[in-house]
Amino acid sequence: MLDELYLEKDGAVATVVINRPEKRNPISFAMWKELPSLVAEVESDDSIKVLVLQGAGDVAFSAGADISEFDKYRANSEGARVYNEATHEGERALAGMKKPSMAMIRGFCIGGGCELALACDFRFADTTGRFGITPARLGIVYSLTATKQLVDLVGPATAKYILFSGEHLPAERALQVGLIDELLEPKELAPRTREFAELLAGRSQYTIVNMKEIIGLIASGQVEDDEKTLSMRNDSFDGEDYKEGVRAFLAKRPPQFK
Numbered sequence: 001m002l003d004e005l006y007l008e009k010d011g012a013v014a015t016v017v018i019n020r021p022e023k024r025n026p027i028s029f030a031m032w033k034e035l036p037s038l039v040a041e042v043e044s045d046d047s048i049k050v051l052v053l054q055g056a057g058d059v060a061f062s063a064g065a066d067i068s069e070f071d072k073y074r075a076n077s078e079g080a081r082v083y084n085e086a087t088h089e090g091e092r093a094l095a096g097m098k099k100p101s102m103a104m105i106r107g108f109c110i111g112g113g114c115e116l117a118l119a120c121d122f123r124f125a126d127t128t129g130r131f132g133i134t135p136a137r138l139g140i141v142y143s144l145t146a147t148k149q150l151v152d153l154v155g156p157a158t159a160k161y162i163l164f165s166g167e168h169l170p171a172e173r174a175l176q177v178g179l180i181d182e183l184l185e186p187k188e189l190a191p192r193t194r195e196f197a198e199l200l201a202g203r204s205q206y207t208i209v210n211m212k213e214i215i216g217l218i219a220s221g222q223v224e225d226d227e228k229t230l231s232m233r234n235d236s237f238d239g240e241d242y243k244e245g246v247r248a249f250l251a252k253r254p255p256q257f258k
Contacts, residue, residue, distance in 0.1 A: 002030060002031060002034050003019060004018070004019050004020050004028065004030075004031055005017070005018060005019065005027075005031040005034050005035065005038070006019060006038075007038045007041060007042070009045070009047075009048060011047075011198075011201075012047065012048060012049040012050060012197075012198065012201035013048070013049070013050050013051075013052060013194065013197045013198065013201060014042045014045070014048045014050070014051050014052070015051075015052045015053075015054060016035075016038050016039075016042075016051065016052070016053045016054075017054055017055070017056055018031070018053070018054070018055045018056065018061070018062050018113075019056040020056070021055070021056040021057030021059065021060070023063070023066075024059055024060035024062070024063035024107070024108055025055040025056060025057070025060045025061065025062040025063060025113065026062065026063055026064060026065065026066035026067070026068075027062055027064065027065050027066060027112050027113065027116070028066045028069060029066070029069055029073050029083060029086060031090075032065075032083075032086040032087050032089070032090040032112075033086050033089075033090075035089075035090035035093055035094070035116075036089050036090060036093035039051070039093040039094060039097060040093070042097070042099065043097060043098060043099060048099070049099060049100075049200065049201035049205060050099060050100050050101070050102065050197040050198075050200050050201050051097065051099060051100070051101040051102070051120075052101070052102045052103075052104055052193060052194075052197055053094070053101065053102070053103045053104070053116060053117070053120055054103070054104040054105075054106075055105075055106065055107070055113070057106075058106050058107065058128070058186070059106070059107045059108065060106070060107040060108040060109070060110075060113070061103065061104075061105040061106060061107060061108065061109040061113055061117065061129075062108070062109065062110070062112065062113025062114075062116065063108045063110050063111070063113060064110045064111025064112040064113050064114070064134070065087065065111055065112035067138075084143070087112060087115070087143075088143055088145070088146075090116070091115055091116060091119045091143075091145070091146055091149075092119075092145065094116060094119035094120060095119040095145070095149065098209050098212065098213075099205075099208075099209070100121045100122070100200050100208055100212065101119075101120040101121050101122070102120055102121065102122045102123070102124060102193060102196070102197060103116070103117035103120040103122070103123045103124070104124055104125075104189060104190065104193040105117060105123060105124065105125035105126070105129050105180070106125070106126055106128055106129065106186070106189065107128050107129065107130065108130050108168075109125070109129060109130065109131050109132075110130070110131070110132045110133070110134060110168070111132070111133060111134050111135075114131055114132065114133050115133070115142070115146050115149075118146070118149040118150055118153065118179075119146075119149060121212070122181050122196070123179065123180040123181055124180065124181060124182045124184065124189060124192060124193045124196070125171050125174065125175075125180045125182070125183055125184070125189070126171070126183070126184050126185060126186040126188070126189040127171050127172075127183065127184070127185060127186065128171070128186060129170070129171035129174060129180070129183075130168045130169065130170060130171070131162075131168065131169045131171070131174045131179055131180075132162065132166060132167060132168040132169060133150065133162050133163055133166070134166040135163060135166070136163065136164055136165065136166045137166040142163070147159070147163070148219075150162065150163070152219055153178050153179060154177045154178050154179055155178075158177045158178075171183050182196075202254070202257070203257070204241040204245065204255075204257045205241075205257065206236065206239055206241045206257075207236070207241065210232045210236070213232070214229055214232065217229065240258055241255075241257050241258070244256060244257055244258070245257075
């Protein structure tokens with residue numbers, strides 16, 4: 001495990017920390033390569049229900065990819081292809097998680113950092129948050145899959161505004177356009193993020209996993225049920241979570257999902 005990108009576990013919630021606060025938490029090539037293995041560790045641990053991604057310190061979630069490495073790793077198209085595969089695999093590992101994920105955002109959330117935040121299911125930010133995706137400042141092009149995450153959240157027109165201009169959006173504007181889910185005062189961000197993560201951990205994981213997959217199918221263009229989605233729905237009524245949910249509702253107590 002890298003010191004610059006590490007995993008912490010606390011009960012049902014795991015946290016991946018981007019840990020280069022002295023440079024606004026830029027993401028190095030080694031960190032992009034490490035991320036899928038950390039995600040896989042969370043996915044394989046049955047005690048973990050939710051993943052939170054955050055930056056160390058109060059200045060930045062992440063200011064993006066480490067541009068100081070570009071002369072080494074992105075000096076030409078062949079080097080860029082290898083680097084781009086690493087960023088794609090890191091982003092896809094987060095986006096493809098079966099378990100829910102959250103980005104807790106303070107300060108700068110720019111470029112590749114914003115790409116990772118968009119790959120999470122939820123984004124909670126405080127009022128210091130500043131958001132931007134800046135390929136037009138560097139003359140590069142983002143992948144279709146990463147761009148789709150943005151378009152799905154904010155729509156084509158706002159995605160064009162963000163990508164073409166490279167401007168930074170304040171947190172209030174990010175909330176307005178749908179880039180983040182909740183906007184909080186700085187002192188409220190960590191406790192509210194934890195509160196919501198624990199709320200998710202206490203819900204039916206059977207429901208969450210299957211609904212996350214169905215939402216992904218809808219985002220990819222599926223508009224009608226097929227054999228798989230019908231099976232997901234029908235099988236849920238034979239599941240232990242359904243039985244426990246009904247028992248708890250009738251008994252007027254919180255459910256204890258297994």
